Amino acid sequence: MSRPTSRVLLNTGDGKGKSSAAFGVMVRAWARGWTVGVVQFIKSEKWVVGERKLARHLDINWHTLGDGFTWESTDIDHSAQMARHAFEVAAEMLKSGNYDLIILDEFTYPLTYGWIEKDAAIQAIKGRSPKTNVVITGRNAPLELLELADTATEMRKLKHAYDQGIRARKGIEY
Amino acid sequence: MSRPTSRVLLNTGDGKGKSSAAFGVMVRAWARGWTVGVVQFIKSEKWVVGERKLARHLDINWHTLGDGFTWESTDIDHSAQMARHAFEVAAEMLKSGNYDLIILDEFTYPLTYGWIEKDAAIQAIKGRSPKTNVVITGRNAPLELLELADTATEMRKLKHAYDQGIRARKGIEY
Numbered sequence: 017m018s019r020p021t022s023r024v025l026l027n028t029g030d031g032k033g034k035s036s037a038a039f040g041v042m043v044r045a046w047a048r049g050w051t052v053g054v055v056q057f058i059k060s061e062k063w064v065v066g067e068r069k070l071a072r073h074l075d076i077n078w079h080t081l082g083d084g085f086t087w088e089s090t091d092i093d094h095s096a097q098m099a100r101h102a103f104e105v106a107a108e109m110l111k112s113g114n115y116d117l118i119i120l121d122e123f124t125y126p127l128t129y130g131w132i133e134k135d136a137a138i139q140a141i142k143g144r145s146p147k148t149n150v151v152i153t154g155r156n157a158p159l160e161l162l163e164l165a166d167t168a169t170e171m172r173k174l175k176h177a178y179d180q181g182i183r184a185r186k187g188i189e190y
Numbered sequence: 191m192s193r194p195t196s197r198v199l200l201n202t203g204d205g206k207g208k209s210s211a212a213f214g215v216m217v218r219a220w221a222r223g224w225t226v227g228v229v230q231f232i233k234s235e236k237w238v239v240g241e242r243k244l245a246r247h248l249d250i251n252w253h254t255l256g257d258g259f260t261w262e263s264t265d266i267d268h269s270a271q272m273a274r275h276a277f278e279v280a281a282e283m284l285k286s287g288n289y290d291l292i293i294l295d296e297f298t299y300p301l302t303y304g305w306i307e308k309d310a311a312i313q314a315i316k317g318r319s320p321k322t323n324v325v326i327t328g329r330n331a332p333l334e335l336l337e338l339a340d341t342a343t344e345m346r347k348l349k350h351a352y353d354q355g356i357r358a359r360k361g362i363e364y
Contacts, residue, residue, distance in 0.1 A: 027207060031343040032199075036214025037207030043217070044210075047243040069221040074244075168348035169205040175342040 022149040023166045024141060028124065028157035031171035038119050038151045045149075046074050050116035053077045055106040057099060057154075058122040077115075079105060099126035106140070113145035124154025124161070134160050196323040197340045198315060202298065202331035205345035212293050212325045219323075220248050224290035227251040229280040231273060231328075232296040251289075253279060273300035280314070287319035298328030298335065308334050 025041065027034040045052050054076065071078045079102070103126070109118055126132045138160050141150055152161060162168050199215065201208040219226050228245065230253065245252045253276070277300070283292055300306045312334050315324055326335060336342050 025206075026348075028348075029346070031345075032341060033201060033207055033211030033214070033343050033345065036211040036218075037345075038210075039214040039217065040207070040210025043213065043244050070217050070248075162348065165349060167206060167350050169207050170346040170348050171205075171207065171211075172203070172344040172346055173342075174200075174202075174336065174344050175339060 022144070022147055024164055025149070025151045026157055026161055026165035026168040027151070027153045027171060028155060028162075028168065029170035029172050030155055031173040032176075033171045034153040034155075035121055037169070037171075038121060038153050041151050042071075042076065042117065042119055043074075045117045046076060051077075051114060052117045052119070053079065053109050053115045054119045054121060055079045055102055055109070055123075056121045057102050057126055096126075096129070096131040099129075099131045102126075103132045103137070103140075107136075110140050110144040110148060110150070113147060115145075115148050117149045117151070118144075119151045120153070122154045123152045124157045127158055127161075128156055134158055137161075138164055196318070196321055198338055199323070199325045200331055200335055200339035200342040201325070201327045201345060202329060202336075202342065203344035203346050204329055205347040206350070207345045208327040208329075209295055211343070211345075212295060212327050215325050216245075216250065216291065216293055217248075219291045220250060225251075225288060226291045226293070227253065227283050227289045228293045228295060229253045229276055229283070229297075230295045231276050231300055270300075270303070270305040273303075273305045276300075277306045277311070277314075281310075284314050284318040284322060284324070287321065289319075289322050291323045291325070292318075293325045294327070296328045297326045298331045301332055301335070302330055308332055311335075312338055 025038075027037050042052050042054065054071065056079065068078060106118070106120055106123075109115055123137075127134055127137055141164060144150065152165070157168070199212075201211050216226050216228065228250065242252060280292070280294055280297075283289055297311075301308055301311055315338060318324065326339070331342070
């Protein structure tokens with residue numbers, strides 16, 4: 017198997033900007049006429065109101081398969097099932113050859129929770145269509161993902177308004 | 191002077207994603223119907239082909255005042271002059287009250303080079319219209335900016351494809 021010419025980018029760390037930076041890559045890809053897919057492993061209101069609205073505007077394929085998968089969930093089995101289903105869809109997309117770029121947003125969490133096997137995740141990414149670039153976001157990326165990534169960035173919190181008791185501001189924070 | 195309810199966000203560090211994350215904030219603001227302005231202190235091809243095309247698409251005000259201000263410039267005086275002019279325009283925008291969000295992209299560089307006085311920069315940001323949120327990007331942010339920021343994130347390079355001799359890939363890297 018020849019090495020794919022595409023790239024794997026990883027945005028991890030406890031700071032802000034992991035998903036926003038992935039989104040910047042998505043937009044850059046859009047500007048070049050690439051076919052882009054997004055699989056969102058955690059339902060996130062901020063993506064719904066912001067990036068997702070834009071994605072609709074730009075006709076980007078968007079899969080919010082993480083719906084129902086939240087930390088407040090009272091039914092963890094259901095959440096795990098949702099995450100596994102999201103991964104099945106992502107795996108199909110990765111090997112389909114239909115995408116120039118796939119964003120796996122917040123993908124590290126189901127790995128950390130053991131809901132998706134790390135080995136299966138690594139194999140799905142390694143065995144992707146050679147043309148398909150991948151951007152993965154989420155805190156605490158497992159070492160295997162870091163090894164697989166061509167480019168990995170840690171977003172580190174230096175200072176955060178929350179720490180100073182300032183409430184999240186609509187538009188900026190969510 | 192009452193404390194502005196708006197925020198100052200700072201994305202610094204040597205890793206990737208500083209401008210992309212700022213761009214994600216821009217898009218989120220757009221999705222909420224905010225008036226957004228961008229002042230780009232360094233001419234950057236990647237913004238031209240990607241984010242800038244989108245900004246045009248979304249009718250976002252864009253000021254590429256850094257045109258001609260590059261590290262390859264053979265006329266440093268001219269570059270400094272361009273940067274100072276860009277700052278004058280940014281300062282006007284900051285106090286105008288016409289913007290919900292202003293992005294000062296790559297703003298740290300002219301500060302580091304001494305082309306714009308740090309004190310003047312801090313005063314312009316502190317004295318902005320209370321409604322105007324500000325996002326600043328660039329490496330090596332001076333301490334004064336970090337102190338002023340409500341939220342500061344360091345993008346740290348964990349691993350980079352360039353280190354492994356892989357050429358930049360169109361669409362992903364620029």
